[in-house]
Amino acid sequence: MTLRRELDRYLRHVSIERGLSPNTVAAYRRDLGAYLDALEEKGITEPEAATEAMAAGYAAELAAPSEHPLASSSLSRKLSSVRGFHKFLVDEGLTTTDAAQRLAPPKLPSRLPKALTVEQVQALLDATGGDDPQALRDKALLELLYATGARVTEAVSLNVDDVFDEDIVRLRGKGDKDRIVPLGSYARRAIDDYLVRSRPIFSARGQATPGLFLGSRGQRVSRQNAWLVIRRAAERAGITEEVSPHTLRHSFATHLLQGGADVRVVQELLGHSSVATTQIYTLVTADTLRDMYTTAHPRAR
Structure with a gap:
């Protein structure tokens, strides 16, 4: 019951039961693979061991200033992937705590409609x-x-x-x-x-x-x-x-x-x-x- 094994189950879930496109599933795999890499660096491999503090720390790392900062839309997508995965773990009874429930996506800039003259x-x-x-x-x-x-x-x-x-x-x-x-x-x-x-x-x-x-x-x-x-x-x-x-x-x-x-x-x-x-x-x-x-x-x- 490792996080890696549950990630494979989650990706099958979003692909088959929710009908997401292959491109979307591939994006989930990349985003969550990077998230699990960060958890494993801290010795976290089981669903119950992941905490809100760890999820919040990962979100802070993504949002931290850098030479190549993430766009707000990319950051929002990555955090959405993490939230969805942790909700799945709770729904499946693999953990009692939703570690990502407090993760708030960044406020995206308003996109004005493009009108022709x-x-x-x-x-x-x-x-x-x-x-x-x-x-x-x-x-x-x-x-x-x-x-x-x-x-x-x-x-x-x-x-x-x-x-x-x-x-x-x-x-x-x-x-x-x-x-x-x-x-x-x-x-x-x-x-x-x-x-x-x-x-x-x-x-x-x-x-x-x-x-x-x-x-x-x-x-x-x-x-x-x-x-x-x-x-x-x-x-x-x-x-x-x-x-x-x-x-x-x-x-x-x-x-x-x-x-x-x-x-x-x-x-x-x-x-x-x-x-x-x-x-x-x-x-x-x-x-x-x-x-x-x-x-x-x-x-x-």
Whole structure:
């Protein structure tokens, strides 16, 4: 019942029972291997012998100033690995004390969403022009993503009946919560063109499905295919930044706030359960205003 033996059991547990990817399991193995090396240097090889003081000492060593300090994200991941391992030891009845229960991860810096400019979005949408069935579908998909701020899963899960005549769409978000979002004239026209001139062609190639966006074989478009549609459009538009479906969601929120929309309205449109989640976009807008002020005001610099 050594720590090394239990580490192998833990890695099998996270791989099989929790379904973690091979890359994640390999990261756990590296992180926890280094942790057990540090414990063994102190003569600790059994689960019961590991104490809170030892775990805290290891965390302090990781966080100590050095020539090549760990990034906050790397330190957080390593401590998370240690916490998970010790919790496993307790859950399995191999020790009565969770030596890592007091380990606190470092506070990670807030990551502001990356939004495209209005001009970049325009170039992206213009890059999906064309009259063939796939181009019409891609245009409708991208126009909808930007017009509604939908998550990619919400978009590819849409049925034809979810698009109403009143130029609104019903999106089913997290927790199966429905919300109604306006479409806008550009998205409505693109969807109408797709429904009349493109979707019937795709639908005839497969089994009947209520799905709105269909692939070449008549099946629903997958999340991966939606990502590829955006990547190809970004390449054609000459956009060098990384662009994903979520980039359009970020751009939707940021542009609304820049245009004067109330943050609580944007919260409802995005389907956020808390306004605090939406308020991160106000930081993006504040940064933009600060840059404009610095550039334009004669006494700003």
